[in-house]
Amino acid sequence: MGTRKAVAFLASLIPVLVFGAFAMSIMQGQAVRNPRAMQETASLVVAQVFEGPGNWNSTEMRVGLALVDEGVNYSIIWPYVVDPVKLERAANMTYGQFKSALPTGGLDVRVSFYRFNESSGEFSRRASLILGSKVTRGFAVGQKVYVYLAGDATVNGNTMGEGLYRAEVTLFGG
């Protein structure tokens, strides 16, 4: 009698499990509600963070990490070349300050850096630095770019060495 009850209980769980797994996989794989808009936003964030020098002194701060080679009469902006001083400053911002200094359109944002290992010829699997939100939720879009850190940067006591990095910009929410 007991065995029959147990078998019946387990059998009844099968459709629940199948349906639950199906629902979770659908949820995880579901496209964002407006992927093109989010993708455009991600491109805007990438452009501001890595192609521009930012505006670090105004009240409406804009985060931009691009290195500027300055002279007396003019300057050269190096897109995708990260100024270590600006990176340290961005890492010391609160999440609220960081998010508000980017054109995220209200979405949450994360910028991760993965160092290139010269000896193995591979990029590290573990992020050397994460700017922005440490957790992700909801739907997400991302863009991957390659950057050069133009000097050593010290963040939270850890030193990020000069060199090539993969940077991943992820927007999420909804």
Add this chain to the structure above:
Amino acid sequence: MDVEPIEAIVGVALIGAALVGVVMLRPQVQVDVAQGRYAVARSAASVLGYAYVRMFAYSPNPASDVNQTLAEWADAISRDSGLMLRVNLSLSNGSAVVGSAVVFDNLNRSEAAGLSIAEKPCPVYVMPNGTVLSEIVFEREWYNASAQSGTMDPLRLMVVYYDARNGLPIENSSVTVSAKFECMEATTCAGRCANPAVCSLIDPTLEGNATDVGMIYEFNETKDVVTCTDSGTGDTILVCPLAGQVNVTATYDPGGANLKVSRVAAVVEASPGGYWLDAADHSYTAGETVHLTYHPIYPANWTVRRLSDGLVILTLNDSNALIWDLDDPFGVTPGIFVVEAVGPSGPRAYNVVMVRPYILIVRVEAGARA
């Protein structure tokens, strides 16, 4: 209904698994294929352009090492992004592309499911830091002076003033050169010379202005040789200059701040002659050809070194002339270069040329694997 222990355990385990599943649930990052491909190409072009400028154009790293590094980076980006890449560097003088080199290529166009192309122009130039360095380049390893002919080689030399950071020449209003040779003292001369009247002619100096030949300053004056007849042997001997050293000082005066540079050359007692390095021009732009000649018959071994750090950019053996085409991204950098020629005999000969900053265009083609 009674709940059996096994049912309770299974139930709790399933509820736990469900909770863990929810906690572990992460959104799958959506990546727009075309935009992502273009972002990779665009960022790779910028990074490789910067690396060229910093690791080669303004560093003493050999061209082959930098070329290999850029290829390794491109390969790593290709594998990491899953894209096929072709990286091409082109030189531009501002109005036309004058040469190019392929750094990396694993792009199979016929197999590419989609292609994105990014081009990044990079000025091969860094800002000066205002620290002026200077150098005298003698056009001969030594200069000959002869008692028999009563003549000596002209004191030909080049003077350059350049910024420490970018190695590019600095223009001056005027450069004066003063050379001081070793000569007999008047009292010694009077003791040795049968015709001591020449002792009153002893002047160890040679002074004059250098000529601007394109932000490089060339001095070309000849010291009048003073000789006398040895009172003992009757031979003609040198009174001035003697074999030994000649101290040369070049001075320019921008805004009142004197800057002097001094260097010592050698004088050898021998018949004047030997060969010079003659340059058609001293100032060049990417796409042009540097042309220097040594001797129509006797070939020389050539070396081209960057003045600021000694980087050897070119060597050539057994040639009467140097033809240096400024069309290879890894065969030229901006800055001042000292050209050296070593012939079959006689002193080494030198000259100086300047290459102006140029534009490097990095073109990255990224193809998706089908």
